[in-house]
Amino acid sequence: MAPRNFVRTEIIPAQPPPAGTLGPLAWLRAHLFSTPANAAITILAVLFLAWTIPPLIRWAFVDAVWTGENREACVGAGACWAFVRAKFDLFMYGQYPPAQHWRVNVVGLLFVAGLVPMAIPAIPGKRWTVLYLLVVFPVAAFILLRGGMFGLTDVPTTRWGGLLVTLVVAVTGIVIAFPLGVLLALARRSRLPLIRVLATGLIEIWRGVPLVTVLFMASVMLPIFLPSGVTIDKLLRAIIGIGVFYSAYMAEVIRGGLQSIPRGQYEGAMALGLSGLQRTWLVVLPQALTISIPGIVNTIIALFKDTSLVLIIALYDLLGMIQSATNDSNWAVAQVPASGYAFAAVIYWALCFSMSRYSLFIERRRAAGRPR
């Protein structure tokens, strides 16, 4: 029994935990076999993987055909990577003239040259990188890809295709959707009723319509309303449609972030004499956007994948090109479509997964050192 009165004379030093709570065995028990139900699930999951993974590996690697000129090479039970190899340029560039492929490659390099210094926080000069990415790169990319000036051959957008179209639509769509989304989110919280009603109306209209409808409207109905003689490039119409459509989703994600900023932050900024614009730009938005990163990246990934819908208005992006290539009678063999779609899936997955991991990295970095 503890004494009624007590004064400590020495401090107890920290002791190691009891045996069996550290080490790999303890980890297994805690995470995989903590209860009978968990143990059963673990065993079932292992069995499922053992049942599915080996055949997949056999199909994709062991039995796969890597070289060949036509369907005769791919009569086996493995994937037909020879088809992907033969059509690789088509998947990347579409009908872009082969002699001009270097222009697309240069644009790709220019993009990476801007993206890498932007993405790595340790590289200084972010201001110049932003300027490059938002002004220099788009102009250079447009001139290089479209041509028709500075002695470059004219390549109409109808000949663009494959991954080129996927990336052009996705990147431009994001560049439209993000700032427009921020503006719509701010407008929806405006104190001026007219602006608030307009923003709310726009957001609800775009969110209430399927993207397929938006694309059809852009491709079929818009030309009807335009005065005769005026034409807007179909690719451009699709990009604007996707960008504006996703700006509505982006706005709602960012509005969520804005709502989580406590009133005290506005008051602290007001008491210092910051103007309304300064309060938003310097205090509220940086915090709201950080909080919204998971939702923003989620929306960007959805946008990226939905670029494949441009197929329905006869724009041939990566998936569209692969699909039309599977119809080639030279390659009319059972393994070809599966191989083509698997290739598409791997590319989409690799790009989306990188975006997702990068966003996690940024989230951790921004959260590091400042717990709330």
Next chain:
Amino acid sequence: MSDTADKVVSQRSSEVAIEMAGVNKWYGAFHALRDIDLTVNRGERIVICGPSGSGKSTLIRCVNALESHQSGRIVVDGIELTHDLRRIDEVRRETGMVFQSFNLFPHLTVLENCTLAPIWVRKMPKRDAEGIAMQLLERVRIPEQAAKYPGQLSGGQQQRVAIARALCMRPKIMLFDEPTSALDPEMIKEVLDVIVDLATDGMTMVVVTHEMGFARQVADRIVFMADGQIVEVGEPEPFFTAPRHARTREFLGQVLR
């Protein structure tokens, strides 16, 4: 004629820091401030106390227009508060405010918190703003925390940063809205010490607080509020030893044990 009138006004405004006359405010149907008359002279230290819901915070927040009043006159540093946003910004530049919940910007370092307003509002070069900020962080005794984020500091340290941040704008008047109410008991003293230090320096200040010991130590006058009105105003000694109004006596009976 008008010349002399102007002179009288400017002369008065040189001694008077804050003037409130017949100020009323309602939240919906609730009458939060009732006929408030209060004049604060330059260099004067006013402590406002009273039970919760008595309108203390509302009153102090009207001074820098975080709340708007519906009738009466509020003149701060010679500038009358109206709906004119430019005047409101002008008043806010001249008054610093410290909040119960600190309201530091969590995405900025301590130093950036301090330099934000001088750089953007006063258009001060970054280097100068940082010099002043470091000086003031030294004054509140946490220069070594300048590179940290607010979330890495204790409550008492955060509140001292908030005081330094307000002082960086070189305000003529400091407003404190329950600066120690959100702090752990162990941290109240370090914050009060900084405020006392400011008070002995001659800063005009209005402090809403429940710290009666502090009030007694620094206040030139104590304002006691209840039910949205000023019940009693007096110097600390008579206020604590011989309160005149029954409501004041009841309140002091509750808080002084």
